[in-house]
Amino acid sequence: MGLIPKDVRFFELFERDAANVYQGAIELEAMLEHPDEFEERLKSITNLEHEGDIITHEIMDRLNRTFVTPIDREDIHALAGGLDDILDYIEATADRMHLYKINVPTPEVKELASILTQAVEQICLAVKDLRDLRRARRIMDRGIEINRLENEGDRISRAALARIFDECVDPVDAIKWKEIYEHIETAIDKCEDIANVMETVVVKHA
């Protein structure tokens, strides 16, 4: 077992992990489009979350057993942790929608789910480029796009919050929606954190 095969394996794991998170984002969007499939979609997300835990565990285990890593240990840790976080918040969003028996998703929550999917897609693409750091420019560009998406998400969730508080007849609905918007916004924020880690990796290898 030489050094190269190990390297490749870390990148493979990150790609699988990112693709799994992407699947979760897709399921969340589908759930919001088809409220009649709520329970079924939530179950898929929970399964993806378990699958993600297994991949994270595999990355951490490999990290603890590997002496020389292709990128810094702290960055591997941050990437794996960040991907895990995104899926956790996707699950929390879906779970709260279900728990609070919200059958009519707002336009804003759908827009936020779409932004999240787009941000995770950028992460999937950037992770692929980590294998060859000569593609640094492309990783940086994905980071800029994720940043743009995060700002857009922020704008939407702020407007959504203002709208709940202006229009909500029932304060309990305000509490529920506030939590849901916060979870999905946190998922998008975590995409930006991951983009920052990848930028750090690129700078270190420049």
Place this chain on the structure above:
Amino acid sequence: MGLIPKDVRFFELFERDAANVYQGAIELEAMLEHPDEFEERLKSITNLEHEGDIITHEIMDRLNRTFVTPIDREDIHALAGGLDDILDYIEATADRMHLYKINVPTPEVKELASILTQAVEQICLAVKDLRDLRRARRIMDRGIEINRLENEGDRISRAALARIFDECVDPVDAIKWKEIYEHIETAIDKCEDIANVMETVVVKHA
């Protein structure tokens, strides 16, 4: 001053720290069983939290002055920080119960406090086993049990949340209980984080 005495001291500090957190969990349970002793129990928890701060400080100070540590520096940091966090959330839970003048604890908050005590007990036992990493299997088993307790806690707090929103006449009560359930659930989550760190330590020494 050789290497071995230093090692032992770290483990002693962790055992004292975990025992102190356990005392906090016991006090929280007692507080919920005897609402007439609320203020007195809250004072005990605050004192334990100060005691915990002193132990954390001692661990960090020792860490900063020690060159070779028995387990990785980052893991010592994570364990001390995690134990500190549990007690902070125990205090936050107790404090909010008092601040919000909640005199009738729900059955769910009592169940959650009991789960927390059981999880902290597992941590106390696992920390003792850290001294001798040939007991790796036992540490792993404690982790599995803490994971089971965390899932159980999650189930209870979700049901509790659903119930508040279904039954609460007063939305202000919903806000208060939501915060309390979140604090106690976070305390339980932190137990799981600590179990993960201990698992990492075991894997590294395997």
Place this chain on the structure above:
Amino acid sequence: MGLIPKDVRFFELFERDAANVYQGAIELEAMLEHPDEFEERLKSITNLEHEGDIITHEIMDRLNRTFVTPIDREDIHALAGGLDDILDYIEATADRMHLYKINVPTPEVKELASILTQAVEQICLAVKDLRDLRRARRIMDRGIEINRLENEGDRISRAALARIFDECVDPVDAIKWKEIYEHIETAIDKCEDIANVMETVVVKHA
């Protein structure tokens, strides 16, 4: 390029960063004193937050390109991240005041903003002393003062929360104020985290 010029540059960046956060705290106080200047002050805070992002980026970039740093890498990371966090929470506080159309700031939010400014001032002074670690005693004293301010802030925000829940006619107002108090309290907590990091730096160099 010798070692010394690099060192000095890190300290310069931290001083600029802390001064920028201080400016943000001052703007938040001004905003609460002059509700008619709300929008204008919020815009200033957002600009300072962008300026802060640029400084953080410069610190991280320098960190990634520097092999030998004047203080430990992890501490540089924690200091830069902490300063960034304070300004983020200052912005979040101001943003929520504006988003929720709160035109009459409570006495408590003004007191908390004043405490935050005092805590950030202590950080500015302590950061200056980092250049010469023989001034360890002074850094420690600033930490004690920040700790005192944090306790004071905690007392005020707890009383404020109790008061909202006792007096609020509208539960939606309770939700809004709870979020605002939490953001400003988190900003103050972050000051304490930074004080702890500086204490760690001092201990390591003792």
